[in-house]
Amino acid sequence: MELVVARIGRAHGIKGEVTVEVRTDEPEVRLAPGAVLATDPPGTGPLTIETGRVHSGRLLLRFSGVADRSAAEALRNTLLIAEVDPQETPEDPEEYYDHQLIDLDVVTRDGTEVGRITEISHLPYQDLLVVARPGGGEVLIPFVHEIVPEIDLAEQRAVIDPPPGLLEEPPGVDGADGADGAEDGRR
Structure with a gap:
């Protein structure tokens, strides 16, 4: 089974690092050095993670063969996809993929x-x-x-076990209560 584990953001610096938007609960496993990830669009990968580090609260990755800012910027918005065994479960029984x-x-x-x-x-x-x-x-x-x-x-x-109001439709969904601002002149 394939899972999207991250989306590549901007290039960082001049040596080929990129920021990533993490989309997995286990980045230390899925985005570790040596991990080979498929990509979407498919023509840009697979990519092998060479290094990873956290800088100012963001995860930065460098991939094998991506040596400069131009190559890193070309990967922007690429989705990183990991192959996961569908029977695999997290160690904690209270967690789920x-x-x-x-x-x-x-x-x-x-x-x-x-x-x-x-x-x-x-x-x-x-x-x-x-x-x-x-x-x-x-x-x-x-x-x-x-x-x-x-x-x-x-x-x-x-x-x-929803708290009161969680499952109710918000006011103005059907437009019947003037929530669009038309009654008081706002638009």
């Missing part, structure tokens, strides 16, 4: 259908489950134990 969560049915504790997980959004302070609603639209669910107390991979479902 994104591919294990995608397509799980989401239900409340009382069995009410909420939708299906389509994406995991990794934010700096917490992860969010992006859940497609059966009637259209989506809801963002904080992926914390208090709200998502149970993940059942065998049953292919996530059980949630």
Whole structure:
């Protein structure tokens, strides 16, 4: 199974280093020196990580064969893809890989259908489950134990205990309440 583990950003310096936007919970494993990663678009890879370091809170990587700023800049916006065994699981039983969560049915504790997980959004302070609603639209669910107390991979479902208001449609979604600013003259 292939997983996107990072996106290459700007070139850093003149010796071929690039910044990367990390998209994996295990950068020390997936983005370690010696790792060989496929790319999207495919014509730019595979790329082998030569060195990695953190500078000012950003991960910088240098790839074999990328020796200068011009070559590094040519890789900008390239996605880095790791080959992962689909049976592989994190060491901590309370952690999950994104591919294990995608397509799980989401239900409340009382069995009410909420939708299906389509994406995991990794934010700096917490992860969010992006859940497609059966009637259209989506809801963002904080992926914390208090709200998502149970993940059942065998049953292919996530059980949630949503706080009040989490599953309600925000005001103005249908435009019926004047939330577009038309009533008070704002546009």
